[in-house]
Amino acid sequence: MHATRAGFWILAPIIGLVAGLLYSMAFDAELFVSAVRGAFIGFPVLLYERGLLLRGWRDLIRRAATPIFMVATVATYVATIAVGNAAAGTILNHGFGYMPDARAAMMMSESGFAYALGISALATFVFRVRDLMGPRVFASLLIGRYHRPITEERIFMFLDVTGSTRFAEEHGDLAAQRWLGAIFSALAGPVHRSRGSIDDYVGDMALVSWSMERGTQDAACLRCLFDFARVIKDDSEQWIARFGEVPTFRAALHCGPVVTAEIGLERRKIAHFGDALNTTSRLEGLAKELGVDVLVSGDLLDRLGQMPIEFLVSDLGSRPLRGRKEPLRVATVSERTIQPFTGGFQA
Known part of the structure; x- marks a missing residue:
């Protein structure tokens, strides 16, 4: 970098x-x-x-x-x-x-x-x-990189803003949209610094991805997540002043091969297809069931190799996932230097 x-x-x-x-x-x-x-x-x-x-x-x-x-x-x-x-x-x-x-x-x-x-x-x-x-989509469309479908390995992160339904019920849909907009704007900096790409927004969830090379370099995909947590924490007073509370979130990360291609005619888009994307989505649901902030697949941990000293990995064993024949090894990751706080990750 x-x-x-x-x-x-x-x-x-x-x-x-x-x-x-x-x-x-x-x-x-x-x-x-x-x-x-x-x-x-x-x-x-x-x-x-x-x-x-x-x-x-x-x-x-x-x-x-x-x-x-x-x-x-x-x-x-x-x-x-x-x-x-x-x-x-x-x-x-x-x-x-x-x-x-x-x-x-x-x-x-x-x-x-x-x-x-x-x-x-x-x-x-x-x-x-x-x-x-998005910078990645714009550049890829400009050079026609995905005009023909290609197979590539990518790292995916599903980042879900927790409490958005409750926030909308208390403050209304317009206020909730402004709240989510501010959260996703805050996410842009950490993603850019980690050389990732925000590929899509679905309701209160952001889909972030990295090429395997960029995402594994010095555990950039994990650094992005904890960088975002610090951004939220550092601006906690402003969040409270503007919206009455500090956002919290959980995330799931996985990697694997996908087919990437341009789709659409009047509105062009670069889309990913494959089991890796579906598995990441299901991992996010499993994170909610297990009550953990960050859930990382064993496949991604293996690709990251030697984990930087500031990250603490807690193995949660192999867990069954809907739609998969074999259970998937998963773990939760935290930063050794960060103490629990209100805001960022779920309290």
Whole structure:
């Protein structure tokens, strides 16, 4: 994960530089100057989109309606363009003697501003579509990865928000929807940090998945779950202030081969088919029966290998599951460093 972020710090300015070179070819501008301006303008925009710059503001407007999101994001891009261009102009003037004074070097031509604004508007639209579809689904549809069904191994997590029916009865369906929306928004960060994908929402349940390589690396699938528990716990006062209580949840994790394919025509979707997905769903029901917060299959534990020291695994033996001929070995997992608390996992 750290290597991926390090690569981004190299890739981001290169992307901006390429955009600057394209501008120079389109408008017959100075090649070197356009490249420098492109790097300084594109780099902070990409930092912003990765949540490394103005993260709180970015998260706030991503929750807004699409028209508000579009206007606010383009306005943010314009401000970023102005600052990046000013930084580039200063360096071009002081470092390379470009233009007689720094103030003139920081000015942007009308064509340059229109180009940057047009690219920003296009990027805003693309990123909004990506948010609506999910980064993994968007990228996979874009490159046609699952246009033909393929068999792959994935890790699945069913995360169920407990008490949602009671909450709806007490506060109404609209309040319950806002509550679930806030919970699933809070889940996005931990899933992103673990390099997973939120594949679907079904009522009060979220389906999260990882490729086998990403999910098993340093037990990322489990780290995502406990990361989410900490996010809920750390914001417990805000949850109480907004909704009168702190969310609780339980989760089940399993892995195995599935067939993944694009389905639908007017509304395209990437869907998984196979026993691994069905088994994960049944494990979530078993977790409820056993009264445990986290239930992990023995198959996944075997694939995770040496468990990180902070996780404590408690074997629950082999349990029968509806629809399976053979019982499945299961265990519950907890963090050694976390004491029981109200919120996050069930109290």
